[in-house]
Amino acid sequence: MPPIHQQILLIGAGELGSAFLPHLSTLPNTHITVGVRSVAKYTHLTNPNVSLLSLDITGPSQELAQTFAKYDILISATGFGQDAGAVTKLAKEALEAGKLRKEAGTSKLWFFPWQWGVDYDVTGDGQGLMPLFGEQVGVRELLRAEAKESHVKWTIVSTGIFMSFLFEQLWGIVDRDGDKITVRALRDWNHRVTVTDVNDIGNVLARIVTGDAEADDRVVYCAGDTVSYAQLADIIQRVKKQDVKREQWSVQHLESELAKDPSDTLKKYRLVFAKDGVYWEKESTVNHKLNISLIDVGTYARKILAG
Numbered sequence: 095m096p097p098i099h100q101q102i103l104l105i106g107a108g109e110l111g112s113a114f115l116p117h118l119s120t121l122p123n124t125h126i127t128v129g130v131r132s133v134a135k136y137t138h139l140t141n142p143n144v145s146l147l148s149l150d151i152t153g154p155s156q157e158l159a160q161t162f163a164k165y166d167i168l169i170s171a172t173g174f175g176q177d178a179g180a181v182t183k184l185a186k187e188a189l190e191a192g193k194l195r196k197e198a199g200t201s202k203l204w205f206f207p208w209q210w211g212v213d214y215d216v217t218g219d220g221q222g223l224m225p226l227f228g229e230q231v232g233v234r235e236l237l238r239a240e241a242k243e244s245h246v247k248w249t250i251v252s253t254g255i256f257m258s259f260l261f262e263q264l265w266g267i268v269d270r271d272g273d274k275i276t277v278r279a280l281r282d283w284n285h286r287v288t289v290t291d292v293n294d295i296g297n298v299l300a301r302i303v304t305g306d307a308e309a310d311d312r313v314v315y316c317a318g319d320t321v322s323y324a325q326l327a328d329i330i331q332r333v334k335k336q337d338v339k340r341e342q343w344s345v346q347h348l349e350s351e352l353a354k355d356p357s358d359t360l361k362k363y364r365l366v367f368a369k370d371g372v373y374w375e376k377e378s379t380v381n382h383k384l385n386i387s388l389i390d391v392g393t394y395a396r397k398i399l400a401g
């Protein structure tokens with residue numbers, strides 16, 4: 095076997111992390127360590143290129159930084175369920191790990207923070223609705239200001255909403271009630287949303303890690319599809335070969351719904367998704383530039399709705 099020249103630490107193996115693994119683990123001369131809290135839950139993921147490490151990102155920063163410093167690439171896929179401050183803590187630990195690597199005379203740490211989502215530079219904190227989104231902006235500012243000095247290279251991959259989430263019943267945009275389907279537009283029918291399947295995010299990530307894309311110290315974009323809500327309704331109508339009910343949730347409607355229930359996270363999300371920073375042109379994406387074919391909304395809809 096050729097020598098391993100690249101060590102990746104992937105934190106989290108949920109919906110996203112486990113979709114990354116098949117792509118990362120086929121990279122040549124690369125070993126993937128998956129950091130999770132309960133190793134026993136993930137033994138099925140191991141193979142000669144993939145091992146597990148018991149790791150809790152809520153742990154002491156100094157220890158975590160020392161662990162991260164042993165790896166060339168650090169990828170966070172730890173999900174939404176973190177406490178406030180978790181993404182900032184991790185970014186600071188990555189910067190500390192970079193410094194340790196510099197002292198040891200090793201290459202920069204390449205850090206992919208947990209920002210697999212919207213364009214936080216544009217959404218900001220959603221006019222105060224989404225403190226986590228605001229914190230993500232802070233992570234970007236921190237990396238922009240300190241990464242170079244800290245011997246860290248960083249890449250943020252903006253993916254839009256996960257394809258699976260667009261069709262989640264609880265999201266309320268594609269609402270299935272027996273045979274009846276209602277498609278709802280956030281803001282209006284011309285408003286758009288970018289979506290990417292998690293498996294495809296893994297594919298794009300692996301190409302970035304390979305060095306195929308210009309991705310150093312910047313935000314890059316990928317998109318399985320960018321569709322208007324009118325196009326989404328048309329696609330579903332075509333796939334199901336039936337009329338779908340169309341309902342528009344204007345910003346005003348979403349605001350009054352949230353006012354009834356001010357702590358409802360989903361209602362906050364819908365309002366943020368009715369605004370800007372949640373879609374981009376496919377032509378601006380890494381997948382377009384590298385000619386990587388990703389699953390689009392029509393193909394995904396056929397997969398899960400046809401029949």
Ligand SMILES: NC(=O)c1ccc[n+]([C@@H]2O[C@H](COP(=O)([O-])OP(=O)(O)OC[C@H]3O[C@@H](n4cnc5c(N)ncnc54)[C@H](OP(=O)(O)O)[C@@H]3O)[C@@H](O)[C@H]2O)c1
Binds near residue numbers: 132150253
């Ligand atoms: N752009 C988007 O649309 C978007 C972005 C992100 C997430 N989401 C949504 O959020 C959901 C989750 O996706 P996901 O893959 O990001 O997250 P996930 O499925 O919840 O998985 C999180 C992973 O991180 C691990 N983890 C959690 N806390 C940890 C800690 N303190 N230390 C170490 N590891 C820890 C978990 O391990 P344990 O087994 O220890 O819990 C798990 O393996 C999906 O439903 C998705 O639709 C959407």
